[in-house]
Amino acid sequence: MQIKTIIASVFLSFTVHSIAKPIEQPYNLSQTSIARYQDVFHPVIGQLGMVSTQNQIATEVGLNILKQGGSAIDASVAVAFALSVTLPRAGNLGGGGFMLYHSADVAKNYAIDYRETAPSGVTAQHFLTADGKKDRVSATSWHAAGVPGTVAGMYKSWQIFGSGKLTWKQLLQPAIDLAEQGFIVNYDLAQILETKKDWLTESNSTARSFYKSDGSGYRKGDVLKQLDLAWSLKQIASGGAAAFYQGEIAEKIVADMEKHGGHIDIQDLANYQVKIKQPLNSGYHGYIIVGMPPPSSGGATIIQMLNILENFPIRQWGRSSSTLHVMAEAMKLSFADRGTYIADPDFNEVPVNWLTDKQRAQGLAATISLDSSINAAELKGQRLIDEGPSTTHFSIVDRHGNAVSNTYTLGYSFGNGKVIEGTGILLNNQIHTFSVRAGIEGAKGFIASKANKLEAGKRPVSSQSPIIVLKDNKPFLVTGSPGGSRIINVVTQMISNVIDHEMNIAEATNQRRIHHQWIPDLLEVEPGFNRDTFELLKQKGQKIKETYTMGSTQSILIKDGLLFGSSDPRRPNASTLGY
Missing domain, CATH: 3.60.20.40 (Gamma-glutamyltranspeptidase, small (S) subunit)
Structure with a gap:
């Protein structure tokens, strides 16, 4: 009984002490810390090399x-x-x-x-x-x-x-x-093969590649x-x-x-x-955005959108409705241009410099109202x-x-x-x-x-x-x-x-x-x-x-x-x- 009392006393002492005094943090919780305890989500950390893929x-x-x-x-x-x-x-x-x-x-x-x-x-x-x-x-x-x-x-x-x-x-x-x-089949692959079975088995060679010899599908844990x-x-x-x-x-x-x-x-x-x-290269708030040229439409369109967004105080606004509204308007303007002008440059002259020009982006930004939305039907494009x-x-x-x-x-x-x-x-x-x-x-x-x-x-x-x-x-x-x-x-x-x-x-x-x-x-x-x-x-x-x-x-x-x-x-x- 005496031993139990001592243990309980020690435990109570430790508990009260922990509540009364903040826990000492092992890291400096500044913006440059490796581990930021104020963040909800945390990245994988490496020093010599890193690979990020969908599998x-x-x-x-x-x-x-x-x-x-x-x-x-x-x-x-x-x-x-x-x-x-x-x-x-x-x-x-x-x-x-x-x-x-x-x-x-x-x-x-x-x-x-x-x-x-x-x-x-x-x-x-x-x-x-x-x-x-x-x-x-x-x-x-x-x-x-x-x-x-x-x-x-x-x-x-x-x-x-x-x-x-x-x-x-x-x-x-x-x-x-x-x-x-x-390799061992996971739930995702097993599910998508089952979902697309009717279509994929229309081709005999596809059926042989992704389904068992009796026609059944692979389950999670099977070896494909x-x-x-x-x-x-x-x-x-x-x-x-x-x-x-x-x-x-x-x-x-x-x-x-x-x-x-x-x-x-x-x-x-x-x-x-x-x-x-x-x-393609363009500056954005002191950084350089490097993007893919046509026939990728991504590089030019992303740069154009960022050039438009650079004219608004979205850092100050945070991820507010104002920021999202301006983003949506920039998307409309940039996608209209994307459909009209982007193509294989070996077959069509693509005005990449014009599409990614910052002065032009300023003019586009000026057409954006913070209180109303651009009517997409009024934007010319293909x-x-x-x-x-x-x-x-x-x-x-x-x-x-x-x-x-x-x-x-x-x-x-x-x-x-x-x-x-x-x-x-x-x-x-x-x-x-x-x-x-x-x-x-x-x-x-x-x-x-x-x-x-x-x-x-x-x-x-x-x-x-x-x-x-x-x-x-x-x-x-x-x-x-x-x-x-x-x-x-x-x-x-x-x-x-x-x-x-x-x-x-x-x-x-x-x-x-x-x-x-x-x-x-x-x-x-x-x-x-x-x-x-x-x-x-x-x-x-x-x-x-x-x-x-x-x-x-x-x-x-x-x-x-x-x-x-x-x-x-x-x-x-x-x-x-x-x-």
Whole structure:
């Protein structure tokens, strides 16, 4: 009894002392602290390298490459090929995309355009019904497949910017192992395969790739092996990009095209070229925004929106209805220009300097009222085709300060749903994102972008928006997202959250998002938005529509010699790892 009394007395003494005196904090809770206890959300922290992707397995692959001495480019190659196995709805060999690369050695930025191109035999008529309307079925047909750019893009980036410490085959080996030995299926993949089963099993080769031999689907915990895809990856590991565009893989692609009425021929594959371009650059409150040039519409549109926002005191306003209203108006103005002017610059002159001019942005900002909303119907412009949201993005920073921001896609979830026989390779459906009604007599529908009309060899406009933000000419923020046209506004809000509102990268990621793309005249908001904010926005003339979540950002912020990363909680199984 005496012992119990002593213990109780000690415990009571400790409890009273703890309540009466504030707990001593182990860290200085200033804005520059590594751990900020006043924040609700906390980033992953690293010092030597970091990888942020939409798939945990791929993130682990990339981090292992960095730990082996590989560069950000080396890790990007390994991640891109791993995602083609473990995230088949978006990771790909049969799609394309855009990469921004910052080289720390020379303090320069490069834009790597490996967007798909229109094959020589496809025409706009392949996407129209007899009465001139857009044929919805054509979006997932063999007609919709563009010449893939992913393999060429990864190989070219490695050839030019790779570290030289790891061989091409070493970078592909993790993806080969995942395809050949299999990986454990998670709930997300099992669910999406079941949801899309009726469609995906219309193609026998797709059914064999993603469903069991008895026709049943994979469940969580099952092991998914993709032996045909492993064969393709081995071909590419041994022969480089030539194995895809000229070798046995190319022969299989062409054979399926001829069999099913597709349009990619052997010459289209042989002629495909990756383009190394000068990125777009613009200042924003002392930082430099580095964006992708056309045919990405993201770089120019994001810069234009930020140029408009720079004319308003949104840091002072915080994330208030005033800030969100001004953002919505900037979105309308910028998206009207996007649809009218952005195109493949090899086919159309794109007035990028005019679109991103700060003086012009001041004039646009002057048209924005703080109390009322612009009538979208009164803005002149031409609309672009909406893209599928099932794209994916990854961000990587290595120990030397090199950074990669990469977004690539199949278009729709699982592309056009067609796997090339014997290869395990899913095809994209990007040709349907051209404005197929533009310039076609008798075509019916909304006003289509003439600049984005379908032409052989052309690259369709894309919303993919990899971004690197520089401070003192060094990477400060690396970010990007999937989400179709919503990508542009998601990424813009990430930049604003970090720079204007000084949020840590996890806080910035977890904020509710808005989206306006000019037409339709609706301000989309994510579930869970503050209802009082709704009402204030409505009073300013905004037409509110609550929709599903937007984007899946994968982001890294570099500050005070450390790496801070965050994967978006809006998609399951995303992962950021640092060391």
